[in-house]
Amino acid sequence: MNLKVPDTPVVVVDLDKLETNIREMAEFAREAGVSLRPHIKSHKTVEIARKQMAAGAVGVTVAKLGEAEVMVEAGITDILIAYQVVGEAKLRRLMDLMGRATITVAVDTLPGARMLAEAARGRGRHVPVVVEVNSGLDRCGVLPGEETLRLVRQLLELPELIFKGLMTHAGQAYGASSPRQVAEIGRHEGEVMVATAGLLRKSGIPVETVSVGSTPTVKFSGRIKGVTEIRPGNYVFYDAIQHGLGVAPLERCALSVLATVISRPAPGRAVIDAGSKTFALDKGAHGTAVVQGFGVVKGLPGWQLTRLSEEHGILEDAAKMEREPEVGEVLDIIPNHACPVVNLTDRVLVVRSGKAVDEWRVAARGRVR
Ligand SMILES: Cc1ncc(COP(=O)(O)O)c(C=O)c1O
Structure with missing residues (x-):
């Protein structure tokens, strides 16, 4: 994403995709x-x-x-x-x-x-x-x-x-x-x-x-x-799990996490500034077998978000692809499961056509009682 972001990690919602998803489901309900x-x-x-x-x-x-x-x-x-x-x-x-x-x-x-x-x-x-x-x-x-x-x-x-x-x-x-x-x-x-x-x-x-x-x-x-x-x-939102299940293409995923590469400590390994406190450790609540790692990294084929500690995400290049992420680069990652990601952030950044247009408070986050 070419979006200029104030800081990372940040949860981003693509307004065009969100509105398409909302409209399409409403149309389905009407038709059914x-x-x-x-x-x-x-x-x-x-x-x-x-x-x-x-x-x-x-x-x-x-x-x-x-x-x-x-x-x-x-x-x-x-x-x-x-x-x-x-x-x-x-x-x-x-x-x-x-x-x-x-x-x-x-x-x-x-x-x-x-x-x-x-x-x-x-x-x-x-x-x-x-x-x-x-x-x-x-x-x-x-x-x-x-x-x-x-x-x-x-x-x-x-x-x-x-x-x-x-x-x-x-x-x-x-x-x-x-x-x-x-x-x-x-x-x-x-x-x-x-x-x-x-x-x-x-x-x-x-x-x-x-x-x-x-x-x-x-x-x-x-x-x-x-x-x-x-x-x-x-x-x-859809997410990597829905994509893996064949429910929606990746292009319809409206929520992603922007994270910065903070280290390239070894060949084939990159570390980002978002870990389980951003992505959650979710591989699917009910036994999902359709995802690899913790998200889909856009524009970096072959690289997988293989491990998370609390504030670090470890990307590995299983396929030994040519494209190498650089320290300081901002990556755009579709999480496995969008719902717990939202629950871990106070606000989401709202973008349209690559431009930040708003910021929404996740008003019911943490309301588990
Ligand atoms: C009782 C109930 N209804 C509806 C839903 C919505 O399901 P989904 O998130 O798959 O759209 C959930 C999800 O957990 C649920 O627990």
Whole structure:
């Protein structure tokens, strides 16, 4: 990148690419006839959430209450907390937030649902809930089919909870070894949810929402008839993992890290001023096997970011290419996983056509409670 940067390491967002990614996913949702409720944990930034809303999102998804608080403060008032809200302190904050916005919460156990109902009773509130279903990730989520039906019937006994529907996240797609496998996981994600919603309806239970989504699977699960909502997050940026999975070309990756070569201590080795405190040690949360090293170095074929210590990144030239980085040179690197990179920086530099045009605060960074 020819961009003049004040200092490095710096996380850069390419505005043209970001806007293309946002627009393209909104168009997909419109064409598939589903609502788009993007997960903002990927960017944690108010400016980006506002762009997603302007492009047609019905609201946003968050993992943590702290993220929801930041979004409500920014004027976004339809929020799904796709996460179990457990514990007194959090339930108190949730009830406070419910006075200011429409907040839907995920539940997947009866004890969790009872705690939520009790907190709501104490405050005279009614909480919209979706039941999280396990479509194969084996993280949270009740099993699809009869087990989901059993839990939903129990929830219906709790008058403070308003059952809205079902949600799932097929994050196991990140462990897929081919685009075909990603597609299969995506179709399964949609089909199993639609089948479970059908079972509930057959039992006389109305199901408004059937919510699915991860960036790799959404183009498949989102097309299954009966799915009503998609929740991709990472698509705003894409990254080396998405590229490795065949989800997006490198040219669509909107976020990168600019880092300076600080040393050339040996032939075939260069060291940059960004390590795990900039890139995170992420090689994919769910067993991704599609990346080598910790990022893709643009314009330096053959060189790989093979090792990270906290403040050093070690690049090695496995292919013994001719092009040699020089001390002082600024390199542009697409990280493996954009989401934790954003969470490690206070601000991102916003560029358009190679020129810095803005700086955005990562307002919800570190909001892990
Ligand atoms: C519950 C839930 N929904 C949606 C998403 C968005 O997935 P992705 O980042 O693959 O777009 C995530 C990601 O972690 C998630 O946990």
